[in-house]
Amino acid sequence: MTDPVRVLVWGENHHEKVDAVPQRIYPDTMHGTIAAALRQHLGDADVVETATFDDAEHGLTEERLQRTDVLLWWGHMRHDDVDDEVVARVHRHVLGGMGLIALHSAHFSKIFIALMGTTCSLRWRQGDDRELVWTVAPTHPIAQGVPQPIVLPAQEMYGEFFDVPTPDDLVFVSGFTGGEVFRSGMTFSRGHGRIFYFSPGDQDYPVYHDPSIQLVLANAVRWAHQDRPRTSPRIAMHETGDFHTPREWDGTPL
Amino acid sequence: MTDPVRVLVWGENHHEKVDAVPQRIYPDTMHGTIAAALRQHLGDADVVETATFDDAEHGLTEERLQRTDVLLWWGHMRHDDVDDEVVARVHRHVLGGMGLIALHSAHFSKIFIALMGTTCSLRWRQGDDRELVWTVAPTHPIAQGVPQPIVLPAQEMYGEFFDVPTPDDLVFVSGFTGGEVFRSGMTFSRGHGRIFYFSPGDQDYPVYHDPSIQLVLANAVRWAHQDRPRTSPRIAMHETGDFHTPREWDGTPL
Amino acid sequence: MTDPVRVLVWGENHHEKVDAVPQRIYPDTMHGTIAAALRQHLGDADVVETATFDDAEHGLTEERLQRTDVLLWWGHMRHDDVDDEVVARVHRHVLGGMGLIALHSAHFSKIFIALMGTTCSLRWRQGDDRELVWTVAPTHPIAQGVPQPIVLPAQEMYGEFFDVPTPDDLVFVSGFTGGEVFRSGMTFSRGHGRIFYFSPGDQDYPVYHDPSIQLVLANAVRWAHQDRPRTSPRIAMHETGDFHTPREWDGTPL
């Protein structure tokens, strides 16, 4: 009844190669940890794979994206080194209907900035904050079954103003020990694609091992998945009374 | 150029009569304090008056509402005792274009609940929390000139889930010492009227003496004011091609 | 994998008893026609029943609502005769998580007005208009598989301004031969419940026999269904650091 979902978890895989703390917390890498969690939550028919920055074309070839329903993206230190052509390709696939889940520091990824049109800047602190993730949209599919609040004993602080467009749905708002607040779970539609931004998940804290965070990600994958042909909206001329034949400027059917 | 605004600050005036702390903090009553602050911020042509629960018809006669552009409402202990007929009258005026600013515990006022259609419930604590009021919509008129954040050294905690409809604009989000967060400034349109809910302002803390809070209230009054005839939307039949003659079911012009 | 959905289609059943045109178009009544269509679209495990105005307590007893996941509502001539106690009961169940789909002239039903807080008025014409239903949110679950546009050769005209709050999602906008437009498919969340308003469906036109309209209704039923206990949001005091024990004013756990 429910279509199988083909998920691709993209990890920058930089901290995992060079930093001791993430290596200790995530011996299987962050993307590997997320992928394993999704496999547990999703059905047997669903497929969860991973790709990283170092793969050819960052592991995001045209062929790979064509068979991806939902792409999760974690990046941080190497945003600027991501190939512009690959970014444009991912952008096109999102507008064509591929789901995108941008995680934590991916707020500054090229693909997220291109989709938002804003600076995507925020305030932050690497400190000793506890993060509480509060549901403010209890009817949203991504919030189903999620505890109120999710308690993350330690996390990097992300605070407002977060410069993104008004979301379609504000699902989660986080509060930090220092008093800062953050719109930590937000949905956006762009073209035919559904996007979810979710801020918990710094490399220095074991956030992706938290069962509630894993539930949010699994809910988000199901929500972002659509069963549709991969086609972007496009301009079309329509003659009077002919609603179903898109045409070029000169009347030629597309 | 800017039309004068006629403002009415409604106070329940219960705590001011019976409780020592509010009496000490607000020797001129809460509504009196708010009204004085608005007089300072608004222009000389604007008129700011007050009304209270104990006035005849709670001070909210038909004649009074007809000459009110923006009504501010503070209530707490006597919500249930507000006359249903007066509530219906205020409701009608809001739908007809009168601005309404619901303050703090007015989340549980009959008029706010009737306009929202929800329970308007929330979590709360009378404790030792500091409240930080963060702007999340810096382009909104109500946020102009407001510091980021407003720091209220002590306030009652209001926390999520706050059961109201998705607002038109989420302007402020508050964070509390205890880690709770709250959508503390929200706008709604209902009929021809503009509504702003603003949560800071418990009777036991000197919140309405804070200059930044006063600025928010003055901004909100200007924003909620519209220069329009006081008429609610109403059903009307329109004949084909006649867009400007509203009619009864039988064709009689209204 | 997908939970079974228990659907209740409520019909006023007035036109079906007294008017020739609806009797001819809908020999099985409007609610009967809608229920049959839903049975075709939904799974075998789902249950679709009907209730009408003339049933005891309008067929909407506490027990009946407790076992209803999604309620569809069609009413027109007898809005004022619906029992206020039953309306309050349905309202409570929506806030507790029951889905509600308000159809066509149900814009003026007591339950819809109570949930919206506005007049819910609009412009209208019983004429010779063709209605085109355009999808403006192609990523929304309710729009999946729906043709662009749905062509309804004849329909009553409903036009703007439609006095409802800004919806969570604007899914469909209709255009009529006479030039009027209408936000014809809108979602709202209230409390824990999801609401969809869908305007096509006058008693004098065979709209509910249209396969695309039936698909929209089936999509809407699936979207409005949530697997959650039937509980409304409620006010609760929380002590500092105790996020999971809701309490009364005096500290007693609820």
Place this chain on the structure above:
Amino acid sequence: MTDPVRVLVWGENHHEKVDAVPQRIYPDTMHGTIAAALRQHLGDADVVETATFDDAEHGLTEERLQRTDVLLWWGHMRHDDVDDEVVARVHRHVLGGMGLIALHSAHFSKIFIALMGTTCSLRWRQGDDRELVWTVAPTHPIAQGVPQPIVLPAQEMYGEFFDVPTPDDLVFVSGFTGGEVFRSGMTFSRGHGRIFYFSPGDQDYPVYHDPSIQLVLANAVRWAHQDRPRTSPRIAMHETGDFHTPREWDGTPL
């Protein structure tokens, strides 16, 4: 009381140079006609200027943008020839607080696409359609005093799906003779800037001579204007308890 507004009307000025119909309809050019109308509506202290594609740097130098509060943009045939550096400059100023009003075929301008993150595609027809512009947000400042509907006897048809993000406010929806509908007036916030898209205004119809259209544009200019320093949001580290000192990664104050 109200700050003076410095308005810049940017016109591509291509049709005015090469096509007979626009030359006849707009002997003073389109941007010239719009500027003249704005001068009539705004106050004596306000300043309305024009710039065109053929000016050095398209008339949009850094210095010029710094003293522009609201930029109106009309373009059509030469979108691709607009210099990317100038587009980036305008983008930066919008995020810094400059208002932007994108007109008609500017839906396909580089600057609008960059701000939206979508294809901005739509359906269209150069035909014999009448356009009716309906207000669906009567409380919005841009709709104040605007007739319901605005009747444009002839206009190019723009129809849904219009691939833009969900707007902050949907102010106007248009209906066309052919039955198509279009979200013709929408607001967006990006960074510190306010954006209004308004679709009426093809070069082959005298739309900008219509007094109601001119009123919409004047309302939009006032709405888009903010009295604020021209600064974009930017990332900043904040130490615990220090909400007002933005810092670099290493703690240096910005």
